[in-house]
């Protein structure tokens with residue numbers, strides 16, 4: 001059976017290819033893949049009546065958005081922290097008040113089905129906001145049962161809804177109450193939990209919260225080295241609050257990404273610029289924490305660091321599933337330009353989850369994942385802030401969001417063809 005051919009027309013197509021350019025032209029897809037992207041007018045013999053033509057003139061087409069840092073699956077919520085935060089409590093003060101530990105408690109109490117249902121609802125909202133692929137970290141279970149349960153929820157969700165999910169084990173998120181020292185907990189992770197996760201193929205990455213009062217540089221290195229030996233790729237939550245040197249360590253370890261980086265040193269910016277390690281920046285988190293400084297995105301960009309922007313969707317410091325919020329903050333808070341930000345939520349984000357060969361740009365052979373913004377040009381996306389600008393989403397060639405609404409039959413056929 002021949003695959004359905006679809007043609008997409010727009011004056012504003014952001015391809016996220018090497019030239020990081022916008023073209024006025026066409027995208028042709030076949031089934032779930034991109035067949036061709038070309039500028040200019042097309043002669044009618046390129047298509048026939050059997051082809052489906054989508055006229056998106058007046059709108060902007062980008063690759064499907066990739067959210068490269070989320071803590072998708074967790075129990076409960078933490079709105080009780082809001083008043084404390086408004087009264088001036090910092091992230092670390094909230095952490096000591098309960099913070100991650102209160103989510104761990106709620107996650108442990110939640111059944112597989114409860115976690116699945118909650119995250120599924122979140123994913124539908126993410127899809128409506130233009131996200132077609134994401135990374136999802138564990139780390140709110142910490143014990144063996146709950147961590148495995150969370151990662152199994154990720155795996156099931158990857159098969160049973162439209163958005164593609166890449167899983168990360170993040171046991172090194174906090175010290176669970178039942179352990180008396182980091183050392184004891186690290187031994188448990190390395191000897192018991194990480195081999196069990198790999199045995200069931202539940203996670204691609206291992207992420208470590210390298211921060212003063214959480215896991216030290218030495219502890220981070222120990223966990224990362226063991227994780228690599230088991231076949232995990234490495235990510236590090238680095239230099240979020242204190243300039244500990246986590247970004248430099250990430251480079252030394254050959255980590256795929258270093259994330260947060262609000263307090264990165266100039267020396268580590270240079271080090272990252274000379275490496276393949278992607279900087280995943282989370283400006284919506286900075287806003288929500290009411291922190292003083294955003295990560296130095298402009299400086300990093302100018303030095304040549306590969307930058308991705310992500311939502312950091314999580315119940316403590318960024319309970320927001322809308323990746324456009326992070327994009328808006330990258331623009332208004334960090335002073336990044338529209339095309340730089342779009343690169344950070346497409347091809348660079350795909351690199352941050354090692355999926356750049358399949359997604360992240362509009363190029364022949366990649367998945368036909370497209371996000372359509374109701375914006376006549378890319379500047380308009382960032383100018384018209386604070387609302388959902390995404391009107392349509394195509395996931396692997398299926399029209400899963402149509403005129404701002406979920407298209408359930410297309411979502412179903414997307415899932416069937418995954």
Ligand SMILES: [Zn+2]
Pocket residue numbers: 069071237312314
């Ligand atoms: Zn995070």
